[in-house]
Amino acid sequence: MRKDWIGIPALGILLLLASFAAAQDAVEEMTQDADPRPGEMMEDTAGVEGTQLQPAVEGVPEEPGPALDVPGAITVEDKDNDAGDQLVVCFEPPADTSGVFAYNVYRRKAGETGEVSWNLVKIIPVLGPTLFIDGYDPEYPIEPGTRYEYRVASVSLEGEEYFGEPQVAQAVPAGELYHTGKTKVLIAGGLFIFLIFYYFGKAQRGRQMYLRPIAGIEAIDEAIGRATEMGKPVLYVPGLSTISDVATIASLTILGRVAKKVAQYQTPLMVPNRDPIVYTVADEAVKQAYLEAGRPDAFDPDSVFFLTDSQFAFVAGVNGIMMREKPATNFYLGMFWAESLLLAETGSLTGAIQIAGTDAVTQLPFFITTCDYTLIGEELYAASAYLGREPKQIGAVKGQDACKGIIMAFITIAFVLSILDMVADTETLEWVRRIVTVPIVD
Amino acid sequence: MYEIIGIWVGAFFTLAIYSFLYKENPVYRLAEHLVVGISLGYTMAITYDVVLKPRLIEPLLAGGSWILLIPALLGLLYITRFISSIAWLSRYPIAFVLGTGMGVGFPLTMKSNVLRQLEAAMIPFYQEGMPWHMVLGNVVLVLGTLAALIYFFFSKPHKGFFFGTGSRIGIWIIMLGFGATFGFTVMGRISLLIGRIQYLLGDWLHLIE
Incomplete structure (x- = not known):
């Protein structure tokens, strides 16, 4: 029974320690307030009321930096294998990138007017790729069949933007019914489904x-x-x-x-x-x-x-x-x-x-x-x-085993071809690998 | 002031949850019920703010997005569970979610869990200038994958050289992999514990910097 009560004093001691620490902090804080040391005062106020310490700086407008070189031509293409909600955008970086921190890419519907109609859809670091796929931002989706207009700005370290010429997109986003990049996935899926249904049927016909x-x-x-x-x-x-x-x-x-x-x-x-x-x-x-x-x-x-x-x-x-x-x-x-x-x-x-x-x-x-x-x-x-x-489910398990058999066959063939490539200096493995290779990004 | 209160509350509930290590007790029970209740209430508010309001209510009020009424109606069908005579209607959204989940998940699984993995296992185990330990590693990878696959054959008895020995090697390979994962994950958990101790001794008690 006594053992059961060990936790309570332990918790009490911890709480006491915490109270003591908090009280000590409060005393220290009060002491500092009553008798501030000059160095600390400067440090503290610099953080909290920095604007009061630097009246000379406040109110004086900052000198705008030298104008930056602006990005050049923008090319826009429709992206293949999508639902018409993506565009491939590419722009020419400025010839002189000194002072450029990043590029801001803006988009609006062609024909819209006014500064507020532009939406910032991409920020690209100065050394980043100038080709990107637009349409991932759910805030500003691309609508199929709509023509858009783009403009790109060079952004300085101070955040100032220097805009290049706006460009109406050469292409209109359009969707495709069939994703050609997923053909291998379709074939593999079809094969696996066929095998499962094949054994499924066998099981239904009473095969043990x-x-x-x-x-x-x-x-x-x-x-x-x-x-x-x-x-x-x-x-x-x-x-x-x-x-x-x-x-x-x-x-x-x-x-x-x-x-x-x-x-x-x-x-x-x-x-x-x-x-x-x-x-x-x-x-x-x-x-x-x-x-x-x-x-x-x-x-x-x-x-x-x-x-x-x-x-x-x-x-x-x-x-x-x-x-x-x-x-x-x-x-x-x-x-x-x-x-x-x-x-x-x-x-x-x-x-x-x-x-x-x-x-x-x-x-x-x-x-x-x-x-x-x-x-x-x-x-x-x-x-x-x-x-x-149930025969159906057992048939499905059997079908899955057949799928594993196919996978094992591929790996074994690759292993044998790897040895062949090593001995005969051929490139047969790469040929077999291409059968199953799928792009990482659709 | 609020920060100090927050730290104290955090410290109290950390200790309350840790008290479970000793035994199930009223302090733990208090923390448990509070965390369950608060998390649920918080989720409801977040769901309204992040999903319902911007994705349903606002577009509907703005007009033009009438197609959103279909998912809204499907969602409302869940509530029919409370009325026994029409509770069967709640099966429609369930069927829709299940079917969509499976349909969307199938090609993704086929690509990432089958084809990409298969491609990763079809490697040249030797290339010019490759050090011997990498060659050995590649051979273990290929043979280990084959052995592990043999272990997962359910429709063949695990007897004989191919299925018997293969599956035994397979389970050894799997267990070795699990051992490595175990050690790696435990290291991560220890760092979480260190984080909590730092919170208690640093943020709360100020005993450490």
């Missing part, structure tokens, strides 16, 4: 397909059973990411399976959420699972709840729930960031059996060290097929 055992998935039933035996709840955290994250989708599918088991065993379930949309989907998934289990009456609307969307506030909330409710089983399946260790370590302290799964490479080590079972990367995606054992 093997799935190797994964310890973490097989332990899910056992973990729910343990919670049932202990009469304690099951905690399920579907990650902290949004609904568009693949890991979140996988997690919500598994949640449906887990909730069905929980409904069958009549074990309490808690599903805290960070994202409002994930919350609504999770709520639907759990409700549906209770319905499928034939226990819609047992569904507790408060079992799936939204906590907060702040990352560490969410962790604080879930940790508090874990310490108070002491769930017997914790699931952390989905996308996690820095909170992974905080959650899993607290769960470990409560003595819960923990099953984690994520595709976040940086967080997996923390789950592996603190959880009983961890689903690594794609194991999380495959978990749903394992739990459901």
Whole structure:
């Protein structure tokens, strides 16, 4: 019992120390105010009331610097493979760049008048590239089919602008229906989808397909059973990411399976959420699972709840729930960031059996060290097929394996060609690499 | 004055959260509930100020942006969850968000997680003048990638030389990678802890500069 009270005096001592430090600061401040030293006075007032110390400078207009050389011709082209919302702008830098700090690029609709119609769309350092893509700034979007006018100013260190001649854009932005730079992505995607549907069809026709055992998935039933035996709840955290994250989708599918088991065993379930949309989907998934289990009456609307969307506030909330409710089983399946260790370590302290799964490479080590079972990367995606054992989903897993087979074949061919290039002094590897090379920026 | 109050409040809640290291207690509970509540309230205000007001209300009031009524209506359908007889309507925005998320995410994932990674693994493992350790590194990269891929084959039993030995090497490679990541991330966490201690001892207690 005595051990429990150690924290209070420790906290008290810290607070006392803080009070003492604050009081000391206040005394020092008062002493300084009462008896200022000349040097310090100058220093302080220079910062706070600098304008009063330099009356000679104030009010005297600054001499404008020498006029800067201005940028030259501007060329504007429509950007390929876009939705008509980007233009490629290029301008000639001034012949003499001495004194130029940067270039300000302004845009307005052709035909508009008045100084206020110009919008500053780009600031380019003097040594930066004079060719850029305009249209990324959401404040000043480019409208397809609209002709624009540009002007560029040389900017001095003092911020003075020296404008070049305005130029009506030679091109009007227009969109394309097909992005030629994404053809390889389309082919790869089409091939992968075909393979998945091919095995999907095979599975539907009744072909038996093997799935190797994964310890973490097989332990899910056992973990729910343990919670049932202990009469304690099951905690399920579907990650902290949004609904568009693949890991979140996988997690919500598994949640449906887990909730069905929980409904069958009549074990309490808690599903805290960070994202409002994930919350609504999770709520639907759990409700549906209770319905499928034939226990819609047992569904507790408060079992799936939204906590907060702040990352560490969410962790604080879930940790508090874990310490108070002491769930017997914790699931952390989905996308996690820095909170992974905080959650899993607290769960470990409560003595819960923990099953984690994520595709976040940086967080997996923390789950592996603190959880009983961890689903690594794609194991999380495959978990749903394992739990459901539906032919369609097993077929999809088989199709994904075929895709991995193709990737492995490419890497192996590249490895062999690399040896060939080394021995025969050829360039075959580069030829194969070009098949899969995609531009970094679209 | 406000700065001093802010520092004191920050220090108090830092200690309140750290008190969890000792055990779950009322001070931690106070901090937990406050941080959850305040963060939620703050998010609501921010959402109104950054999303709803400039992207929906103002363009609608200005007139002409009537297309914005469609997402506004979809958003409002979420609220039908509170009325059980029409709660099914909330599935429409969910379906829309899910479908859009998957559709937009697919080509992006295919490009960055498949094609770009594949390209990065198809490297010449030896080039003229390359030091031996780089050659070794390239060989480990290629063979390690192949072994790790073998580990993720689910439709084949991990037996025999190719799948058995390959997957065992694969999991070793994966674990070695995780070990390196673990160490790197822990270093980052330690720097966060140092930052907090500096706040307590410097900004708050003025014991250090």
